[in-house]
Amino acid sequence: MAGNWKMNLNHLEAIAHVQKLAFALTDKDYEAVEVAVLPPFTDLRSVQTLVDGDKLRIKYGAQDLSAHESGAYTGEISASMLAKFNCSFVTVGHSERRQYHGEDEPLVNAKVKAALKHGLTPILCVGEELAVREAGNHVSHTLAQVEGGLKDVSAEDAAGLVIAYEPVWAIGTGKVCGEEDAQEVCGAIRGRLTELYDDGATAQQVRIQYGGSVKAGNVAKIMAQPDIDGALVGGASLDAEEFVKIIRFRDQ
Numbered sequence: 001m002a003g004n005w006k007m008n009l010n011h012l013e014a015i016a017h018v019q020k021l022a023f024a025l026t027d028k029d030y031e032a033v034e035v036a037v038l039p040p041f042t043d044l045r046s047v048q049t050l051v052d053g054d055k056l057r058i059k060y061g062a063q064d065l066s067a068h069e070s071g072a073y074t075g076e077i078s079a080s081m082l083a084k085f086n087c088s089f090v091t092v093g094h095s096e097r098r099q100y101h102g103e104d105e106p107l108v109n110a111k112v113k114a115a116l117k118h119g120l121t122p123i124l125c126v127g128e129e130l131a132v133r134e135a136g137n138h139v140s141h142t143l144a145q146v147e148g149g150l151k152d153v154s155a156e157d158a159a160g161l162v163i164a165y166e167p168v169w170a171i172g173t174g175k176v177c178g179e180e181d182a183q184e185v186c187g188a189i190r191g192r193l194t195e196l197y198d199d200g201a202t203a204q205q206v207r208i209q210y211g212g213s214v215k216a217g218n219v220a221k222i223m224a225q226p227d228i229d230g231a232l233v234g235g236a237s238l239d240a241e242e243f244v245k246i247i248r249f250r251d252q
């Protein structure tokens with residue numbers, strides 16, 4: 001269960017928020033579910049200090065990274081910088097990056113490879129806009145994004161990946177994708193991974209998340225789907241109590 005804070009919570013608010021999560025979560029929670037937060041870059045040092053100092057079992061990561069190693073790329077943050085902060089994860093190709101920052105498949109692919117090179121687990125985000133779904137092309141559109149993002153990524157590297165299926169029309173809109181519709185696409189992603197790596201084991205190891213208006217009230221049905229292994233949670237992850245309920249989806 002990963003909480004993508006997007007551009008919310010400054011570094012002081014981040015500390016308070018992670019403390020609330022840490023206070024609520026128990027060993028039983030961590031044993032059942034891997035929990036991660038994805039704060040803005042400016043919060044990472046604070047989160048790292050808190051996690052290290054209190055030996056918390058919460059993992060953390062970034063929301064984006066540069067495809068470049070280092071150098072004259074003003075405003076960019078490299079994979080090695082994130083690795084130095086002990087980040088575990090980094091989202092790549094989030095629809096908001098694709099939409100507002102013109103990220104295309106080659107760039108997303110380069111970012112996936114940069115993350116892998118530095119030991120970060122990419123959370124590769126894919127998913128269709130409303131018009132694509134209405135035209136009935138949501139599966140092929142999403143699978144093309146998966147293939148583009150994973151171009152020339154080895155089976156060994158792919159096995160450790162997380163892929164987040166996030167239909168764009170369900171993000172931040174309150175319109176959750178029906179669980180069967182989400183399963184249709186997540187199942188197709190698993191199927192395409194099997195074809196790409198010609199090896200059922202890789203496809204089974206990849207963790208597939210659903211994202212888009214996930215809340216405590218709908219997470220259990222989503223998690224009951226066979227090809228959905230977790231959730232990438234935006235707005236609801238900003239409310240610590242709600243995020244804890246999502247993490248405890250089995251109780252909902």
Ligand SMILES: O=C[C@H](O)COP(=O)(O)O
Pocket residue numbers: 004094166170171172173174211212213214232233234235236
């Ligand atoms: O990365 C998270 C997704 O964009 C979902 O956001 P949301 O839960 O606010 O709809």
